[in-house]
Amino acid sequence: MSEACKLWQTQLADGGYYTAKVDGRFGPVSLGASRVAAGWDAESVLPAAPISGELSGFTFGRSSERELIGVKPELVKVVRECLLYSPVDFAVFDGLRTKAEQLAMVESGASKTMNSRHLTGDAVDLVPVISGRLRWDWGACRKIAVVMKDTAIRHGVRITWGGDWAGFPDGAHYQLSWPSG
Numbered sequence: 001m002s003e004a005c006k007l008w009q010t011q012l013a014d015g016g017y018y019t020a021k022v023d024g025r026f027g028p029v030s031l032g033a034s035r036v037a038a039g040w041d042a043e044s045v046l047p048a049a050p051i052s053g054e055l056s057g058f059t060f061g062r063s064s065e066r067e068l069i070g071v072k073p074e075l076v077k078v079v080r081e082c083l084l085y086s087p088v089d090f091a092v093f094d095g096l097r098t099k100a101e102q103l104a105m106v107e108s109g110a111s112k113t114m115n116s117r118h119l120t121g122d123a124v125d126l127v128p129v130i131s132g133r134l135r136w137d138w139g140a141c142r143k144i145a146v147v148m149k150d151t152a153i154r155h156g157v158r159i160t161w162g163g164d165w166a167g168f169p170d171g172a173h174y175q176l177s178w179p180s181g
């Protein structure tokens with residue numbers, strides 16, 4: 001409909017406030033996202049029910065629970081609620097990392113930085129579980145990302161999805177956004 005509205009929705013999406021379709025129609029979702037972008041409390045402007053509202057029935061196994069130890073509580077809250085409504089089962093493959101573990105990952109090429117948010121408990125890797133096995137599947141990662149972003153917005157927690165990185169996209173990775181970014 002409106003090009004100006006499409007541009008605004010694109011800017012909201014770039015800021016992590018809007019995950020619905022950029023369609024140029026200023027509906028309730030656009031309004032809610034605009035208010036959160038303007039500094040309103042996310043819980044007060046967005047509907048309480050998550051995307052589908054249907055419970056997934058998925059629960060974390062022992063290894064996922066272990067990986068969540070030491071991860072920042074606001075990120076854990078989003079991850080746990082995401083699993084409740086995610087259309088795809090997933091495991092927490094990695095949470096808090098030691099410096100030695102990160103160094104080993106950089107040396108193996110699995111990571112590019114020693115400035116990783118995993119070192120401070122600000123990041124998690126959520127890997128889809130399909131037919132009982134861990135699968136780094138982009139389609140499944142994207143479905144999880146939609147629910148993660150929606151859940152984070154509703155809780156007023158600013159997260160960054162590694163799948164949105166242009167240079168070295170990482171579909172399993174989520175982190176609390178850097179204060180400036």
Ligand SMILES: [Zn+2]
Nearest residue numbers: 123124125173
């Ligand atoms: Zn990661």
